[in-house]
Amino acid sequence: MSLTICLIEGDGVGKEVIPAAASVLGALGLPITFTHAQAGWECFTQQGDALPEATITAMRAADATLFGATQSPMAKVEGYRSPVLAMRKLFNLHANLRPTRSLPIPGGREGIDLLIVRENTEGLYSGRERREDDGQTAITERVITAAATERIGRTAFQLAARRPRQQVTIVHKANVIKEGDGLFREVCLRVAAEFPNVQASEMLVDACAMWLVRDPARFDVIVTENLFGDILSDEAAGLIGGLGVAPSANVGAGKVAYFEPVHGSAPDIAGQGIANPIGAILSAAMLLAHIGATEAAARVERAVQAALREGVLTRDLGGAASTSEMKDAILKQL
Ligand code: GGG
Numbered sequence: 001m002s003l004t005i006c007l008i009e010g011d012g013v014g015k016e017v018i019p020a021a022a023s024v025l026g027a028l029g030l031p032i033t034f035t036h037a038q039a040g041w042e043c044f045t046q047q048g049d050a051l052p053e054a055t056i057t058a059m060r061a062a063d064a065t066l067f068g069a070t071q072s073p074m075a076k077v078e079g080y081r082s083p084v085l086a087m088r089k090l091f092n093l094h095a096n097l098r099p100t101r102s103l104p105i106p107g108g109r110e111g112i113d114l115l116i117v118r119e120n121t122e123g124l125y126s127g128r129e130r131r132e133d134d135g136q137t138a139i140t141e142r143v144i145t146a147a148a149t150e151r152i153g154r155t156a157f158q159l160a161a162r163r164p165r166q167q168v169t170i171v172h173k174a175n176v177i178k179e180g181d182g183l184f185r186e187v188c189l190r191v192a193a194e195f196p197n198v199q200a201s202e203m204l205v206d207a208c209a210m211w212l213v214r215d216p217a218r219f220d221v222i223v224t225e226n227l228f229g230d231i232l233s234d235e236a237a238g239l240i241g242g243l244g245v246a247p248s249a250n251v252g253a254g255k256v257a258y259f260e261p262v263h264g265s266a267p268d269i270a271g272q273g274i275a276n277p278i279g280a281i282l283s284a285a286m287l288l289a290h291i292g293a294t295e296a297a298a299r300v301e302r303a304v305q306a307a308l309r310e311g312v313l314t315r316d317l318g319g320a321a322s323t324s325e326m327k328d329a330i331l332k333q334l
Contacts, residue, residue: 002031003291006062008055008258010040010083012265013275014068020277020327021066021284024303027334028288028296035062039083040070040265051083056090064287065258068280071265085127087258088120093250094148095155096120096226097286098233098262100216100240104309105317109239111217115163116236117156118229120250122148125226144180144225146187153191156223160198167220168192170202171228184225205232212236237262244276244316247283249290257290259283273322276314278304281330303333 005025009018025032037055044050050070059065072082087093096118102110128141153170160168170188174181185202192200203211205228211218212232216239224232237246246262261279269275281304288297312329313319321329 002033003293004033004035004062005287006035006037006058006065008037008039008065008067010068010265011042011071012069012267012270013263014040014070014265016270016273016275016323017261017277017280018066018068020323021280023327024281024300024330024334025066025284025288027331028293028299030293030296037065039067039087041072041080043083044077044080048079050080051086051090059087059091059256059258063255063291065256066280066284066287067258067260069261069263069265071267081127084260085125088250091252091256091258092121092254093252093257094119094121094151095249095251096229097159097249097251098229098236099247099286100233100236103240103245104305105241105245105313107318108241109216112236112239114216114219114236115159115221116229116233117152117159117221117223118233119148119152119225121226123226123228142177142180142227144184146183149184149187149225150191153188153223154194156188156221157191157195157198157200160221161195163220165220166197167199167201168195169208169219169222170200171205171208171222171224171232172202173205173228175204181225188223208232209235212239233262241317243279244314245278245282247279247281247286249283249286251290257287259287259290273324274315275323276316277323277327277330278308278314281327299334300330303330306333 009015037058039051098116102112122143124142126143172181172185174185243263248262249259251257285297285300307329314321
């Protein structure tokens with residue numbers, strides 16, 4: 001059986017980390033065919049579209065997509081919409097899975113194995129924004145629906161049911177945001193009742209931010225809304241070496257799924273060959289697991305751990321290895 005993987009480098013360091021991850025995938029001896037597509041700010045400046053139709057077609061045709069990074073401008077640009085938000089909406093990729101597992105790096109925290117299940121289609125990222133009062137008041141609507149919450153809640157509990165600890169922490173701010181987070185909490189607790197073998201608890205988001213620093217090992221699966229999940233997962237990545245090593249998956253009920261390092265385009269270091277490829281390589285491992293190549297996924301994870309244990313470290317981890325030296329150290333372990 002042959003596998004088709006669509007590669008989208010995107011902007012900035014995406015152009016460095018995706019080729020590194022592709023060479024790791026290519027070294028596994030699997031019958032993989034790579035296709036290539038464009039998306040992102042550079043693509044918008046060249047083609048007038050940040051997510052062209054040809055890219056959407058290539059993603060639909062592939063078994064899965066590995067995406068690098070995007071660099072959206074801070075100010076509104078007519079006709080431009082972040083391709084990551086567009087892909088998540090278009091393909092109904094309701095779940096953003098962000099695992100944080102301890103890695104053998106200097107200063108890295110031990111005993112962490114948690115998974116943040118972030119709602120990926122609504123919340124403050126719904127794009128419902130406007131200016132009023134002659135532009136002096138900005139209003140961003142935070143949309144929480146029972147349907148999307150039920151979907152993400154069920155995904156979190158299903159994933160927790162397959163993990164050794166079988167625990168879910170429902171994270172919200174229902175004491176203050178009584179409508180939006182009240183609904184999120186209510187629906188998640190209702191879903192929890194369908195999973196009697198999974199231990200459910202709830203926590204306010206600010207307390208969760210504190211406990212992640214103080215005792216991250218206490219968490220198994222965290223389910224939360226879009227922005228909270230975005231922030232908490234970056235915080236969690238900080239415990240194990242930072243954004244350079246953090247992978248993620250964007251999945252839904254359909255065939256299309258895409259996998260990306262949590263980091264963005266990192267314009268400050270782009271083009272220098274020093275970006276850490278581990279976030280992209282571990283995202284490739286998540287992709288493999290998603291399409292059923294679980295042994296290959298485990299091999300990639302073991303190779304990353306072994307390369308780090310040998311002391312090969314990029315600059316963000318306190319070493320001096322380049323992107324390609326880090327990739328070569330992982331390939332050697334494979
Ligand atoms: N690989 C994930 C990524 O590119 N993150 C940066 C991001 O999502 N930025 C929002 C955007 O630029 O549209």
